[in-house]
Amino acid sequence: MSVEIRNSEDRPVIVGGGIAGLLVALHLAPEPVLLLSQARLGTGASSVWAQGGLAAAMGDDDDPALHLADTLAAGDGLCDRAMASRILHAAPGAIAALDRYGVRFDRGPEGKLRLGLEAAHSRRRIVHADGDGSGREIMRALVAAVRAIPSITVVEGTAARRLAVADNAIQGIWTDDPTGRLFFRASRIVLATGGIGGLFFDTTNPTGNIGQGLALAARADAILADLEFVQFHPTALDGSGSPMALISEAVRGEGAILVDETGQRFLAGIERAELAPRDVVARAVWNHLALGHRVFLDARARPGPDFARRFPGIAAACGKLGIDPVRNLIPIRPAQHYHMGGVAVDASGRSSVSGLWACGEVAATGLHGANRLASNSLTEAVVCARWVAEDLAGTPARPIRPAAAVECPAPDPTPVRASVSHALGVMRDEEGLSAAARSLLPLAERNGPASDPAAVGLMIAIAALRRRESRGAHHRPDYPHHEAVAIRSDITLHAALAAARDLTPAPVLESL
Template identity: 70%
Template sequence: MNADVRSFFGRPIIIGGGIAGLMTALHLAPEPVLLVSRTPLGLDASSTWAQGGLAASLGDDDNPALHLADTLVAGDGLCDAEMASRILHAAPGAIETLEGFGVRFDRTPEGSLRLGLEAAHGRRRIVHAGGDGSGREVMRALAAAVRSTPSIVVVEGVEARRLAVSENAVQGVWASCSMGPVFFGSRRVVLATGGIGGLFFDTTNPLSSCGQGLALAARAGAVLADMEFIQFHPTALDGPDRPMQLISEAVRGEGATVVDETGRRFLDGLQGAELAPRDVVARAIWEHLSKGHRVYLDARDKAGPTFARRFPTIASACRDAGIDPAYDLIPIRPAQHYHMGGVAVDGSGRTSVTGLWACGEVASTGLHGANRLASNSLTEAVVCARCVAESLAGTPVLRTKLATANDFPAPDPRTVRPLLSRALGIVRDSEGLKATARALLPLAEGKDAASDPAAVGLMIAIAALSREESRGAHYRADFPHRAAVARRFELTLVDALAAARELAHSPSLEGAK
């Protein structure tokens, strides 16, 4: 980066080059904005990898109230019904907005949008683009639109490391690039940084997505919510590669079944079977695997010979693994896929820190509750990007001072990854969570590459300890039942550190023995 950073002072700063960040920048035009991306746009964004499409009630037999009802059921009592209703009523318009930016959605021979079915949806309402390459197509169109918009300056190869905050108000962003540390002064910052997949061994997300946006917000003192709710996708390609290739839920939506090595459909006892909510299917597959079985997706009958045409991305990954889905079973296992928790925001995307907004997976809007309904996430990112842009545009421009550029270490989750993978997977328990919190505490309090990933992991562990029940994607072996009253937990990094210090000074189970 060789531009004079002083020329950017006062501009809104958007951190993140996925769908949420690009849409926010486009909605802010013609106001000049600075979009900061760690990599070239789309190169390492979870948005690009998204196979599922966008959920919107566009069918003649559908409406937003039905979409909302399915979302609330999947969210298992923890959705913010008012916020969910707002987002889902705006979903059909979001599809039109994307088409206006050049997204080529799949259509039937008659010219209408092709609507797919995914788990826990009562209607066909999933809009795809390029079959199972929806994220790639949406990112192609939005990146082109951003690059052709004169008011948006994109700086690539720049990583945000800390937010400058004074009296609970954002003052700017400390970042790092090939030339060293740099400071961007602004009183208006948007986090659109994606999720936490890189904190786990088994994930369908880029390993570089290690919760850095959450760390930025947490270090700035922001309130985070629903951190314990992590969705594990039931069907990732079971092989040696990491990250893992996702086998989209749309495959099951077209009739593929889940079987074990004997050919038995062991999900038959579940209400909805293969199309039950993701947490239910993932847990059932995990339990079957833990008993020594192998688990497969059988798409030989449906989609069968049309598989490669309907799901070209998945077919290519299977070919690389020596599998032809038209004739072979596809080995699968659950993998971390999406984080329902994030930075707590209001209906306009504002966080508890003045001048800081959050959008996309990094935010906790209340739409997903305890378990995200399939394909609601891209819809949320597109709809909420407009809300954030409108809120930010109505905020007065305030002067900020040039600060000294500070050099903070690049986050590296490798030390944290085994801890979270063991204790914060599909099934959790008190002792595992406590041991992990104790192990994460000194890392989170440090100042090296592991400290930010450890801080995020610690907040997840403390939140999971606090929820002494099983609800949605959060399952406690020691508290297997759902509590009578649904409660959302919010916390700050200060809260999490204090709770972990208390655990560190209490006797462990081994010590008690």
């Protein structure tokens, strides 16, 4: 194994090659910056797979105050109102900035942005690019922009393993690449590593997204927030393998409905039916499946013949299973889709560790609360990337201490998926959460391939155990009530380990 010391100029280091990471790098230009990506740019990131687009109040009948009201309602009392307002008021300007980077947004005959409708939005405000290929198109433009800027050094095929920290301040980052172990000196690091979908059997995320950014922050003693809030998309394409193909909410926004094998529209009695908040629809689908039914998306009448033109990627995914959405029902079931929790950050993206910022899905800004409003995630990443870059650019580099080499194996989530999927799904209860915490504890405590994935799963399980209510995407039949006051939940890895040890029964000593 080789160990090299790199980045002697102490350039800022950005970990992650999705939309958030690319935009932080672009906004820092012409300041020199290192961008570390585990995969080749344009692949491996959830951003590439995003179908729904960006939510922004761009219509003549809309304004950011209406967008904020919808966001707060979906967030079920847990949003940071001030932060959400700031992000959503900046959203239209962020769309314009992406336009300047060359993103080809969908427009009508007169050149105006074509705005879509998604669940829990009171107005058409979803800005798409290339139909259901919004993430792919945005990434195309941003990757091209990054590669064209000499001040951005892109290091691909490099996986982050551990942050070096001394006196609660960043000193650098240990990584692995095909040549061995590398250390990058840095007193300023941005985590933009995405979500946790790879910890679940059923997910719409790349399976390599296993919460590594959360593990990096947690091992550095950073505070994390609201980890129990995991969003399940109600309409993943059943039978499409792992990861599961997503049937965008925009399809329901264009009039598709949910039915079972008898043709019953079982959501008809729920307020807003198919366009209710995601947690409501996901639980309804989950419960109907639990009763022995099958569930389908019926798009035959609406969007109908226009389906393939409006949603070419979804039509292609259905076609691989022999399904024509114009003639056939589309089988669906819920799958893990997005993580509202993450590294606790302030309005500038700063974490509790000096020199460590977070942006995108790995961060908990307070925008999403207990349940993300559809298409607010890309908006958050685009808006907050500028603020992170501005704050980082105004933060001078610090002297760095030498860092001792560390052993940290490449992570393997396989041993933790059963526990995480069973206990941390659409429905949770104390027995399942406690069992998961006990099973994940020994994996998290040892320095093995499953340690980091287990640590992330353990922190989520303990956070879910502590929240003895049902709120947003966190639903517990054993605590179905809604507490009067919504309280943000902070957690550290040390606290989660201690709580899990308290759940483990002491050994029974045989009498002599």
